[in-house]
Amino acid sequence: MDDSDPTATPDPPSAPDPDPGPPGGDAETLAAAVDADTGAGELERTIGLVGGLAIGVGTMVGAGIFVFPGLAAANAGPAASLSFAIGAVIALLVALPASELATAMPRSGGGYFFISRGLGTAAGAVVGLGLWLGLVFASAFYLVGLGSYAGQVFLEAGIALPVDPAVPLGVAFGVGLTVLSLFGTENTAALQNGIVVLLLVILTVFLSYGSLDALGVFGVQSTPERFFPPGGALPVLQTAALVFTSYLGFAQVATVAGDIREPSRNLPLAMVGSVLIVGVLYVVTIFVATSAFGSARLGEFGETAMVEVARSFVGLPGALAIVFAGLLATFSSANASILSASRAVYAVSRDGILPAAASRLNLAYGTPHVALGLAGGPIVVLAATGRVALLAEVASFLHLVMYGLICVALIRLRRERPAWYDPSFRCPAGVAVAGVGGLASFALIAFMQPASIGVGAAVMLAAYGWYRHYATDIELAGDF
Amino acid sequence: MTETPTDDGERAANDDHGAPGDRPDAAAPTDRPSVLVPLEVLKGASLPNGTPELLANAHVVLLGYHVIPEQTAAEQAREQFGETGMAKLDEFADAFAAAGADVETRLVFTHDEATTIDRLIYEHDCLAVLVPNGVAQVESVLFPLRGTVGVERNSRLVAGLFADTDVDVTLYHALGADESPEDGASFAADVAAALAERGIAEDRIDTVVEDATVPVDAIADRAASYDVVVMGETDPSVTTFVFGMPSAQVAERFLGPVLVVQRARPEE
Numbered sequence: 001m002d003d004s005d006p007t008a009t010p011d012p013p014s015a016p017d018p019d020p021g022p023p024g025g026d027a028e029t030l031a032a033a034v035d036a037d038t039g040a041g042e043l044e045r046t047i048g049l050v051g052g053l054a055i056g057v058g059t060m061v062g063a064g065i066f067v068f069p070g071l072a073a074a075n076a077g078p079a080a081s082l083s084f085a086i087g088a089v090i091a092l093l094v095a096l097p098a099s100e101l102a103t104a105m106p107r108s109g110g111g112y113f114f115i116s117r118g119l120g121t122a123a124g125a126v127v128g129l130g131l132w133l134g135l136v137f138a139s140a141f142y143l144v145g146l147g148s149y150a151g152q153v154f155l156e157a158g159i160a161l162p163v164d165p166a167v168p169l170g171v172a173f174g175v176g177l178t179v180l181s182l183f184g185t186e187n188t189a190a191l192q193n194g195i196v197v198l199l200l201v202i203l204t205v206f207l208s209y210g211s212l213d214a215l216g217v218f219g220v221q222s223t224p225e226r227f228f229p230p231g232g233a234l235p236v237l238q239t240a241a242l243v244f245t246s247y248l249g250f251a252q253v254a255t256v257a258g259d260i261r262e263p264s265r266n267l268p269l270a271m272v273g274s275v276l277i278v279g280v281l282y283v284v285t286i287f288v289a290t291s292a293f294g295s296a297r298l299g300e301f302g303e304t305a306m307v308e309v310a311r312s313f314v315g316l317p318g319a320l321a322i323v324f325a326g327l328l329a330t331f332s333s334a335n336a337s338i339l340s341a342s343r344a345v346y347a348v349s350r351d352g353i354l355p356a357a358a359s360r361l362n363l364a365y366g367t368p369h370v371a372l373g374l375a376g377g378p379i380v381v382l383a384a385t386g387r388v389a390l391l392a393e394v395a396s397f398l399h400l401v402m403y404g405l406i407c408v409a410l411i412r413l414r415r416e417r418p419a420w421y422d423p424s425f426r427c428p429a430g431v432a433v434a435g436v437g438g439l440a441s442f443a444l445i446a447f448m449q450p451a452s453i454g455v456g457a458a459v460m461l462a463a464y465g466w467y468r469h470y471a472t473d474i475e476l477a478g479d480f
Numbered sequence: 481m482t483e484t485p486t487d488d489g490e491r492a493a494n495d496d497h498g499a500p501g502d503r504p505d506a507a508a509p510t511d512r513p514s515v516l517v518p519l520e521v522l523k524g525a526s527l528p529n530g531t532p533e534l535l536a537n538a539h540v541v542l543l544g545y546h547v548i549p550e551q552t553a554a555e556q557a558r559e560q561f562g563e564t565g566m567a568k569l570d571e572f573a574d575a576f577a578a579a580g581a582d583v584e585t586r587l588v589f590t591h592d593e594a595t596t597i598d599r600l601i602y603e604h605d606c607l608a609v610l611v612p613n614g615v616a617q618v619e620s621v622l623f624p625l626r627g628t629v630g631v632e633r634n635s636r637l638v639a640g641l642f643a644d645t646d647v648d649v650t651l652y653h654a655l656g657a658d659e660s661p662e663d664g665a666s667f668a669a670d671v672a673a674a675l676a677e678r679g680i681a682e683d684r685i686d687t688v689v690e691d692a693t694v695p696v697d698a699i700a701d702r703a704a705s706y707d708v709v710v711m712g713e714t715d716p717s718v719t720t721f722v723f724g725m726p727s728a729q730v731a732e733r734f735l736g737p738v739l740v741v742q743r744a745r746p747e748e
């Protein structure tokens with residue numbers, strides 16, 4: 001099925017204007033609001049700007065604030081805030097070209113769709129399968145984070161557990177979330193919006209208080225630690241590579257591009273806006289956290305370091321608020337990633353790179369049960385390993401490859417100007433931004449741990465092998 | 481049954497009257513009123529009984545929709561269910577056409593049915609939306625009046641659908657708090673005269689004016705002895721937030737078809 005263009009359809013009321021001219025007034029807003037009917041029905045776009053931002057922020061905020069501060073500070077000291085800033089800049093350099101591509105191809109599938117259409121099937125297959133598995137790794141990472149916060153609940157309640165509950169709880173949540181998404185809860189979007197708003201409120205209060213405290217407003221100014229770690233710039237860049245998982249969510253906005261209202265306006269705003277929002281939050285968080293404790297101490301607290309930071313400010317109520325916020329944030333990140341992973345499976349299966357059965361919907365619940373299983377199963381297995389840093393880095397690795405190729409796709413499409421390429425948002429200084437963004441994405445991979453690079457490369461090789469085995473005769477470049 | 485074969489003129493005709501909908505042209509009583517019929521096409525097995533006959537004189541905008549959960553991409557649902565949905569919708573459209581209506585069909589996959597219904601009302605400039613419930617035979621219509629606003633549109637719909645039939649129309653008016661019975665009666669008489677002018681025989685029009693503490697309850701109770709209810713949409717207010725739209729409450733209790741007349745939509 002392809003949705004080439006509205007001229008082929010006899011009946012939609014937009015018929016009088018057969019030429020989908022770019023600067024059209026009403027015709028364009030109408031086309032933007034609803035996909036043309038191709039004889040099999042039209043699609044209602046129901047996600048607005050707030051919904052788009054909530055997807056982006058909701059997916060990202062769990063990692064950067066509630067899982068990484070301890071690990072990052074242990075590696076890079078107060079300069080970890082610089083690591084987060086580097087991540088934000090790279091994410092922005094990719095978000096802008098990705099926005100342009102998304103407005104030219106506002107379809108579900110996101111980065112996979114842009115790359116398969118812009119660069120062809122081989123690159124598309126590697127990225128598409130890589131995106132699915134990248135999201136699987138990311139979800140497993142979030143689940144371990146969620147498990148850590150759930151375990152913290154027991155600690156706060158004074159219940160001593162014989163083993164560290166983070167991993168078993170994470171696995172349990174993984175199973176639970178997969179089952180939940182199989183049986184169609186129709187209000188997930190409203191719930192997600194609510195969670196994100198609540199989180200932003202809690203974080204704003206907490207970070208404002210923390211910043212004032214760090215600056216000495218409430219008493220003794222904290223002793224400033226040496227900003228750079230002993231290793232100089234290298235640990236900072238390595239940490240940037242580690243924590244880049246905190247910026248994966250903006251691409252998830254593009255994976256639901258097919259459902260976003262007025263995509264030419266809302267897609268770029270949601271993608272760039274969500275990176276800016278979380279970037280600022282992350283940098284401030286590290287500043288606050290490293291002002292409250294020494295970096296080494298923070299590192300000992302591990303995934304739930306922020307709970308101890310809050311406790312040092314306002315005691316138990318603060319700790320409880322952060323435990324609660326951490327549960328919400330990691331829950332929403334894990335949930336969003338599981339759904340995105342199943343959408344990635346759908347996108348590649350629609351194009352024939354995976355068997356069509358992978359995207360079947362269950363009529364009773366309307367949910368893609370096979371795709372959700374293909375997401376949920378490996379997620380649970382990976383969560384059981386409990387290797388937070390490895391999971392995060394592999395997720396980042398697979399996403400960074402996609403980001404780099406998104407930039408390459410933009411440059412190539414700008415050069416070749418195929419007739420179908422007509423973005424309604426153009427990235428300012430597009431080729432330059434994409435060039436720098438692409439280089440930076442690939443470069444960041446070099447600072448990861450060898451084990452992560454190995455696993456990531458193996459996943460990509462396997463994806464390429466699958467393509468050679470199964471999908472060599474599929475031609476996707478420029479196919480709509 | 482008047483044959484109105486020009487279905488392509490409908491949009492243009494509506495767009496051409498410069499003024500935005502609120503002053504619809506009274507000089508076009510033969511214009512078929514357009515009625516949106518939303519059906520959850522893949523879930524409901526069949527068209528509710530009697531619906532094609534009820535709307536034989538209408539321009540029917542048949543909306544087949546399928547609500548998909550948030551975690552499913554709309555495209556995915558369309559790919560899998562689009563053809564089935566279309567086939568079913570075409571079958572329903574044939575039933576409407578056989579009864580004499582002109583029909584347009586739209587099939588929409590949506591995460592939110594309210595958004596979709598709202599958009600289509602606007603795009604097709606629909607006078608009313610049908611709450612599709614079955615009806616054995618249409619012989620009597622309850623037409624509750626709710627103040628002067630929008631009464632013109634309601635009358636246009638009632639006359640458009642039932643002028644050429646022998647359906648009895650009962651105008652029902654619940655008196656407002658500071659309204660005398662005489663005022664109420666004269667208001668109802670004005671509407672009755674307007675209906676007569678639009679082609680409904682006077683002997684088929686009946687008026688009831690009464691005091692009712694809760695008009696919605698009175699309408700719903702009374703509806704039981706009628707086949708169809710035609711009522712206006714109300715502005716959302718605090719009460720409607722708590723109890724739902726009066727038209728929805730009536731539809732829920734009445735169990736027969738309700739035609740909900742839409743307010744004139746302001747042009748964007």
